[in-house]
Amino acid sequence: MGREGEVVAQLLPEFERAHPGIKIKVQQLPWTAAHEKLLTAFAGDATPDLCQLGNTWIPELVALNALEPLDRYAAASPIVDADDYFAGIWDTNRVDDKLYGVPWYVDTRVMFYRRDLLRHAGFSSPPRSWQEWTQMLAAIERQAAPDRYAILLPLNEFEPLLALALQQDEPLLREDGRWGNFRGAGFRRALEFYLEMFQRGWAPAVASAGISNVWNEFGRGRFVFFVSGPWNIGELQRRLSSAQQDTWMTAPLPGPDGPGASIAGGSSLVVFRASRHQETAWRLVEFLSQPAVQRRFHALTGDLPPRRATWKDPGLAADVHARAFREQLERVKPAPKVPEWERIASEMRLVAERVVHGQLSVGEAARELDARADRILEKRRWLLARRGAS
Amino acid sequence: MAPALLVIGVFFFLPVLAALALSLTDFDIYALADLGNLRLVGLRNYAQLLQTPLFWQAFGNTLYFVVVGVPLSIAASFGAALLLHSRLARCPAFFRTALFAPVVTTLVAVAVIWRYLFNPHYGLLNYALGRVGIPPIDWLGDPHWAMPAIIVFAVWKNFGYNMIILLAGLQSIPEQLYEAARIDGASGWRQFRHVTLPVLAPIVAMVNILTIAGYFQLFAEPYVMTQGGPLQSTVSVLYFMYEEGFKWWNLGSASAVAFLLFLFIFCVTALQLRLARWQAAA
Numbered sequence: 001m002g003r004e005g006e007v008v009a010q011l012l013p014e015f016e017r018a019h020p021g022i023k024i025k026v027q028q029l030p031w032t033a034a035h036e037k038l039l040t041a042f043a044g045d046a047t048p049d050l051c052q053l054g055n056t057w058i059p060e061l062v063a064l065n066a067l068e069p070l071d072r073y074a075a076a077s078p079i080v081d082a083d084d085y086f087a088g089i090w091d092t093n094r095v096d097d098k099l100y101g102v103p104w105y106v107d108t109r110v111m112f113y114r115r116d117l118l119r120h121a122g123f124s125s126p127p128r129s130w131q132e133w134t135q136m137l138a139a140i141e142r143q144a145a146p147d148r149y150a151i152l153l154p155l156n157e158f159e160p161l162l163a164l165a166l167q168q169d170e171p172l173l174r175e176d177g178r179w180g181n182f183r184g185a186g187f188r189r190a191l192e193f194y195l196e197m198f199q200r201g202w203a204p205a206v207a208s209a210g211i212s213n214v215w216n217e218f219g220r221g222r223f224v225f226f227v228s229g230p231w232n233i234g235e236l237q238r239r240l241s242s243a244q245q246d247t248w249m250t251a252p253l254p255g256p257d258g259p260g261a262s263i264a265g266g267s268s269l270v271v272f273r274a275s276r277h278q279e280t281a282w283r284l285v286e287f288l289s290q291p292a293v294q295r296r297f298h299a300l301t302g303d304l305p306p307r308r309a310t311w312k313d314p315g316l317a318a319d320v321h322a323r324a325f326r327e328q329l330e331r332v333k334p335a336p337k338v339p340e341w342e343r344i345a346s347e348m349r350l351v352a353e354r355v356v357h358g359q360l361s362v363g364e365a366a367r368e369l370d371a372r373a374d375r376i377l378e379k380r381r382w383l384l385a386r387r388g389a390s
Numbered sequence: 391m392a393p394a395l396l397v398i399g400v401f402f403f404l405p406v407l408a409a410l411a412l413s414l415t416d417f418d419i420y421a422l423a424d425l426g427n428l429r430l431v432g433l434r435n436y437a438q439l440l441q442t443p444l445f446w447q448a449f450g451n452t453l454y455f456v457v458v459g460v461p462l463s464i465a466a467s468f469g470a471a472l473l474l475h476s477r478l479a480r481c482p483a484f485f486r487t488a489l490f491a492p493v494v495t496t497l498v499a500v501a502v503i504w505r506y507l508f509n510p511h512y513g514l515l516n517y518a519l520g521r522v523g524i525p526p527i528d529w530l531g532d533p534h535w536a537m538p539a540i541i542v543f544a545v546w547k548n549f550g551y552n553m554i555i556l557l558a559g560l561q562s563i564p565e566q567l568y569e570a571a572r573i574d575g576a577s578g579w580r581q582f583r584h585v586t587l588p589v590l591a592p593i594v595a596m597v598n599i600l601t602i603a604g605y606f607q608l609f610a611e612p613y614v615m616t617q618g619g620p621l622q623s624t625v626s627v628l629y630f631m632y633e634e635g636f637k638w639w640n641l642g643s644a645s646a647v648a649f650l651l652f653l654f655i656f657c658v659t660a661l662q663l664r665l666a667r668w669q670a671a672a
Binding site: 035036039042043060063064065066155156206207209210212339342343350353354357359379380382383 | 416418419420422423424427429505506509510511512528530531533616617619620621622636637638639
């Protein structure tokens with residue numbers, strides 16, 4: 001899907017040369033339609049052999065019994081070494097103690113910030129804890145013009161709030177994903193911290209459509225911090241002038257008591273159970289997991305590799321903006337691995353939007369989210385109960 | 391007759407019956423995996439929907455869109471048709487094409503352009519409002535203004551269609567009726583009220599029914615412009631159904647939404663036809 005779909009065709013000739021007789025046909029999907037198209041393909045018995053899959057979709061396809069477990073392939077493979085992958089990322093591919101995918105590239109959220117504006121406010125290094133972060137945001141806001149902000153947190157993105165919530169010790173769902181746990185102290189703390197940013201005027205209450213062009217506005221200094229992913233390294237390098245290139249930097253997310261966790265995102269390579277070429281598909285997975293090939297892939301797409309070995313590449317090691325991601329990847333946590341998680345995350349975003357607009361208090365929001373999550377998880381409870389009874 | 395009935399039967403009635411059956415179950419992603427996970431729940435989907443606040447909000451949003459958008463759209467179409475029909479019109483063929491052009495444009499492409507027009511800082515709309523002294527409005531970000539923005543966009547996109555129909559109607563009014571009215575001393579406005587409107591009444595009624603039925607099925611504009619936001623102020627019934635059915639794969643629930651919408655549009659259309667018949671009789 002997306003950029004990866006466009007680029008992977010350039011990597012394949014090498015594979016086809018090494019494996020004569022195997023021809024790979026690539027079908028590209030846009031990300032906006034990929035989820036629906038994959039489910040439709042499953043319903044129509046037209047799934048591909050190998051597929052790139054966002055790792056938050058893995059539990060869903062596992063519930064559909066659509067994916068082939070890859071444990072025996074990975075155990076026997078000299079190339080795919082589980083210990084070389086970032087632990088949090090590898091874990092997103094394990095559902096019910098089986099491995100269903102091999103990470104292809106990773107995605108997480110870190111802070112992007114304007115170093116020069118931060119220094120202007122009196123701070124020489126980025127915040128490492130929530131307390132330092134609030135100090136810096138307050139200081140920036142005190143000095144800023146009325147239409148300038150300290151941080152941008154678009155209301156149509158759930159990732160920043162999810163990252164804050166994952167930094168807590170309490171899980172977001174309880175009893176093996178049967179009930180919501182948004183009433184717990186952990187999520188409430190995250191939501192209060194998130195809400196404070198809007199209440200104090202540090203963040204504008206807008207969706208990303210309300211910011212005409214996030215890179216231009218970042219360059220103009222309309223906000224000092226924003227939370228985003230690896231693709232923005234390349235975008236900012238391309239879109240900001242060369243004079244501005246050393247004014248911005250990335251940093252890992254601050255947590256409640258020190259450096260915090262972030263989202264374990266990214267895409268994996270999965271093999272469909274219905275495939276009649278599983279061995280061949282695995283060969284391609286192995287090929288794409290070689291550090292040398294991953295280096296080329298990174299050079300073509302800017303996507304960050306999931307293996308520590310590939311990160312040792314001098315090109316990546318020299319990229320100052322990628323360092324924050326390298327550090328953050330050692331501290332990533334997966335979202336709850338239930339098929340309904342996408343929907344619950346969506347409800348979380350909607351309820352948080354209401355809280356920011358003042359329609360709900362944090363306590364009411366937590367109760368409302370739990371009610372919605374419980375309703376969404378009703379079928380899962382019924383299925384687990386039935387499976388337990390039989 | 392039989393082949394046509396067969397085609398309609400296979401491609402229309404059979405799927406509709408299947409959807410009705412689906413709406414009585416809780417078909418979802420688990421059932422997609424294994425039909426043993428399917429439960430027959432009877433009217434529970436309908437009962438749950440009628441208790442879902444988002445369903446009623448979607449219904450309210452759609453009603454708002456219809457009540458404001460339909461008169462606006464028909465007024466715009468009628469106005470444009472009258473202008474094109476008028477004797478003072480220059481190059482009517484060119485303007486007819488220009489005014490019809492929005493109907494044939496690709497929704498996604500024009501939505502991108504309209505998103506720039508609606509931009510609170512750099513958009514043309516706020517610039518124009520600023521020239522007459524009105525402060526900038528956050529069109530797509532403010533929950534109170536997002537639906538009006540969608541209405542403006544939808545009216546602009548669709549008014550050309552009804553304009554052509556009404557123009558054809560206007561051109562079919564015999565000139566003798568107007569001559570007779572002029573001889574009797576009727577002014578332009580009285581000619582309009584007593585010649586144009588009564589002759590066009592059945593066409594206007596038809597355009598009305600089609601537009602209302604079409605506008606209840608609002609989906610593409612919120613899908614492309616606002617994704618149902620902000621604060622779900624632009625979630626329409628069909629958008630709600632799309633999310634329920636194609637994003638979350640609760641096809642049972644989504645089918646129930648479809649039938650509820652069908653029932654409602656059916657009742658409204660039946661009411662309109664009765665009104666039209668009653669007016670014709672009067």
